[in-house]
Amino acid sequence: MAIMKVIEVLANSDKSWEEATRKAVKHAAKSVKHIKSAFVQSQSVVINDNEVTEFRVNLKITFEVK
Numbered sequence: 001m002a003i004m005k006v007i008e009v010l011a012n013s014d015k016s017w018e019e020a021t022r023k024a025v026k027h028a029a030k031s032v033k034h035i036k037s038a039f040v041q042s043q044s045v046v047i048n049d050n051e052v053t054e055f056r057v058n059l060k061i062t063f064e065v066k
Helices: 017-028
Strands: 003-013 035-048 051-065
Touching (some): 003 017, 017 051
Antiparallel strands (some): 035 051
């Protein structure tokens, strides 16, 4: 039986939601081992002068506790 834990991570990118997601997982992996999945809970953008300037994601990252 595996024991799993979930953490919530917020990340941003000036290019895309996909890049923000990759950045979040990469950053979390610096301190969390055995990451198994990430669930994008929400997405949002920042708009300045009628232009999208930032993509934001809120992730739930699941990892195995050994």
